[in-house]
Amino acid sequence: MNGSVLAGLLDTAARRGAAYWVLLDPDRVPAAELEERAALCVEAGADAILIGTSLTLLFDHSAVYQAVRRRAPVPLLTFPGTGSHVSPLADAILFLSMVSSRNPELLIGEHVRAAPRLKQCGVEVIPTAYLLIESGTLTSVQYMSGSLPIPRAKSDIAMAHALAAQFLGMKLVYLEAGSGAREPVPDAMISDVCAYCSLPVIVGGGIRDAAVARAKVAAGARCVVTGNLVEEPLRELGPRLRDLAAAVHVSG
Ligand code: 1GP
Secondary structure (H helix, E strand, O other): OOOOHHHHHHHHHHHHHHHHEEEEOOOOOHHHHHHHHHHHHHOOOEEEEEEEEOOOOOOOOOHHHHHHHHHHOEEEEOOOOOOHHHOOOOOOOEEEOOOOOHHHHHHHHHHHHHHHHHHHOEEEEEEEEEEEEOOOOOOOOHHHHHHOOEEEOOHHHHHHHHHHHHHHOOEEEEEEEOOOOOHHHHHHHHHHHHHOOOOEEEEEEOOOOOOHHHHHHHHOOOOEEEEEEHHOOOHHHHHHHHHHHHHHHOOO
């Protein structure tokens, strides 16, 4: 838990202009295709793979980590929906505190349950402020968290949350529109948050094409995350992922 995974992730983002992370949802990617899809992600230029979901139907994610690990020599990060998603097979966990909610379970409760397990498994813990942003649709994360998203036009609210997270000692800010969002996080909100706090900003949710991803980086995002895209038909997946990665890696 010495910060080396986070340092490596940020170093890659600095070297490439920004980092491209792919989220694999264990419920949505068929087990038989996990290895191949993970390999395509890395060949296309993904800098890290996130494993997680708001809700999981799978009891144990170990086989998912093992399959991805076989073909994806990049950091594997747990992207937890609950404390029970902790896995000793990850390199690190984005220890998400949903600071945009006012639900104590999502702010600290799940974390208290997860902490002893994390201590035992030695996975690097990356304290991450998780802000849900209004996206024009009811996403799984909004439904499952039962929390109000920050209105799209209210950059000031997002800015204040991000700064509070910085003052609390968190290491990353994750601006989340939610998987399948109709509208991704607005560029103006990203640039406002980046100008107001010094934490690296990650942006995800509803990003499906290269131009949108590039705009998020131009607005200041240090990492761009796509999820659903990895479920595209296999024959189209390589080129789609390569387009996204090339758009995000503005420094080549
Ligand atoms: C991760 O929620 C995103 O932050 C993933 O969203 O599935 O819409 O790409 P998509």
